[in-house]
Amino acid sequence: MDLSDKVIVIMGASSGMGAATSRLLAQDGAKLVLAARRLDRLQAIQAEFPDAPISIFQADVADYGQVKHVIDETIKQYGRIDVLDNNAGIMPGSPLVEGQRADWQAMIDVNIEGVLNGIAAALPYMVKQKSGHVIATASVGAHTVFPNYAVYSGTKYAVRAIMDGLRMEQAQNNIKTTIVSPGATETELIKYDSEAAAQQAHEAAQAFGTLQPEQIAQSVEFAIGTKANMSVSEILVRPTKQA
Numbered sequence: 001m002d003l004s005d006k007v008i009v010i011m012g013a014s015s016g017m018g019a020a021t022s023r024l025l026a027q028d029g030a031k032l033v034l035a036a037r038r039l040d041r042l043q044a045i046q047a048e049f050p051d052a053p054i055s056i057f058q059a060d061v062a063d064y065g066q067v068k069h070v071i072d073e074t075i076k077q078y079g080r081i082d083v084l085d086n087n088a089g090i091m092p093g094s095p096l097v098e099g100q101r102a103d104w105q106a107m108i109d110v111n112i113e114g115v116l117n118g119i120a121a122a123l124p125y126m127v128k129q130k131s132g133h134v135i136a137t138a139s140v141g142a143h144t145v146f147p148n149y150a151v152y153s154g155t156k157y158a159v160r161a162i163m164d165g166l167r168m169e170q171a172q173n174n175i176k177t178t179i180v181s182p183g184a185t186e187t188e189l190i191k192y193d194s195e196a197a198a199q200q201a202h203e204a205a206q207a208f209g210t211l212q213p214e215q216i217a218q219s220v221e222f223a224i225g226t227k228a229n230m231s232v233s234e235i236l237v238r239p240t241k242q243a
């Protein structure tokens with residue numbers, strides 16, 4: 001796909017779906033602005049495409065000032081922003097009875113406030129442009145609650161609600177919104193205690209048919225590549241074997 005006319009910011013671009021999306025859109029020729037906390041990972045992606053227009057920023061999406069800096073620098077460099085992909089997210093397991101309030105707060109800060117920070121920073125520019133596209137990664141868990149992940153699901157339900165509100169508020173300004181809701185995908189989202197545990201999970205994932213992040217990247221690419229008169233409001237994908 002030729003996306004060489006698009007200026008695309010991806011928050012949470014350093015691993016998993018965000019990294020896969022960055023690589024695919026770099027191949028499509030997009031002007032990319034990639035952000036995450038792990039700068040070394042972003043540098044590695046940049047190094048894979050030495051001739052591509054890729055800028056990288058170390059940023060924590062929970063910090064509005066850092067998110068605004070990324071968006072403002074994008075405008076300084078290119079004069080516009082066509083797509084903001086709010087992909088950053090965390091998913092610590094947190095049974096309610098354990099009362100892991102720090103984990104709950106972290107999920108609220110990254111998964112909800114991170115998305116709001118992106119919208120707050122980018123939307124004024126998109127409204128001025130009278131065009132733009134905001135994407136956010138929600139989850140199958142934004143449709144169904146899983147035990148031990150109630151707070152995570154709660155944050156992802158919130159992402160869907162916020163994005164649907166954004167769609168209704170900004171349709172007249174020609175601003176597209178896309179909620180990407182993946183099912184189980186093999187990434188670094190779940191942290192394992194040891195290499196052996198990670199390997200075991202990888203083998204289980206292979207048997208289950210867990211999605212690969214590159215497959216989610218294709219969904220994002222599809223939504224970005226649609227004609228101006230078509231907005232893909234939500235993409236819900238899951239492994240065929242995931243009930």
Ligand code: NDP
Binds near residue numbers: 091
């Ligand atoms: P990864 O852990 O591989 O990627 C998460 C990304 O989010 C990383 O780039 C990470 O970068 C970034 N991130 C996390 N916290 C912050 C922060 N505070 N500031 C900036 N960036 C941050 O997992 P996935 O690729 O799976 O996750 C991508 C999205 O997909 C998430 O929103 C997740 O909730 C969602 N999702 C994942 C599913 C799955 O099965 N994997 C299923 C459904 C939804 P860094 O650590 O460098 O900051």
